[in-house]
Amino acid sequence: MKFKKNIATSDTGFVFNPGSGDSFSSNQIGTDIIACFKEDKSRQEIIELISDKYDVERNQLEKDLEDFLTQLREHNLLEE
């Protein structure tokens, strides 16, 4: 799981794809997950970090993370 090299992200959760001109805003959890991607953390590490920080059921988190990844893939933001 890696963002494409040219994708610009900010601490505020703003994501800009310079190749397409698309931009997105994510909520705080999304922003935290994106920050993990930037640090090359594994899926497992992301789940640990997020579940430590937020009050969330582990099963729910895994499912939501999968949904989030699907969205990122659909928007062409991840390296294949």
Add this chain to the structure above:
Amino acid sequence: MNLSGSLQNPKRKLVIAVTGLNAIDSPGPGVAVIRAIRESNEYELRIIGLSYEALEPGIYLHDLVDKTYQIPYPSAGVENLMHRLTRIHEIEKIDLIIPNFDAELFSFIKLSERLKEMGIRTFLPDLEQFEARHKISLYKFGKKHHLMVPEDRIVNQVNELNKAADDLDFPLVVKGKYYDAMIVNTKEEAQKAFYKLQAKWGLPVIAQKFITGTEINIAVLGDGKGNTISVIPMRKLYITDKGKAWAGITIEDASYLELADKFVKATNWRGGCELEIMQTTEGISYIMEVNPRFPAWIYLTAGAGQNQPATLVKMALGEKVEPFKHYTVGKMFIRYAWDLVTDVSEFQQISVKGEL
């Protein structure tokens, strides 16, 4: 005695005439061209507006346009235009004319040699380059130069539409000779579009295969010798009901730069132009249209670090210009509507005297 700073090269005086002052909801590029040239700050400029109608907003933007003269519509013919330009030149001593309307370009290209003899420069494609990219010839042009252009049929009679629809399938894009396009889904809709476009723009009408994808616009500047001097690709972020960009952003994609370069090499394009591209989900870039002049969003090129209008001025003056290598990605424009308040006396002067 301190003389430091007292010796400065005076700026070269330049009189530039610009058309396309209709900064309306479907804007002409003139005002944006003037803004970009003024921003270069290299010349002592006098900008002469050339207008067709008394309510073109640029006429009244006195910070940008020093003086405006009305000129005859292209339908009045080349000689009428020449006569009027000669008269304006006697007063203003024009150095350069930058025409910005598709419909007037034919006349200005035709007159370019005569204008040159009078001391008025232009920096335009020649007639062959101009005609090759015309909507009517674009598919043939694409085939010749291995550029992807959607398949089309040139339609001169309404009954030819059925055959075009059978060949190209629905939805189909029915386009006017100069402007306007309609997406149609049935033969009845196609016929309606044909009559509407025929009445407005004359024949032929173009039936073009419908391509879905992301619309990208590219502002291109060529030196007329096959060299691409500047390329700025832009993605529209907000589109008006007429399909015009109300906001856009510069994007980074080497394939668009290559495509523009291929176009310039194929045509030896001289001057500014806009490539309208549709990129499919498979990543194929189709050239939908080539507009033979700067687009209305050309001021963005100045913001992105490649001031195309100012560079065209240099090339028109015969200065050596190196191709730009970098531009800023993520530079945005957002157009705005703004009410200019003026007195009826100004409107009266341009309406009655043909100048302001």
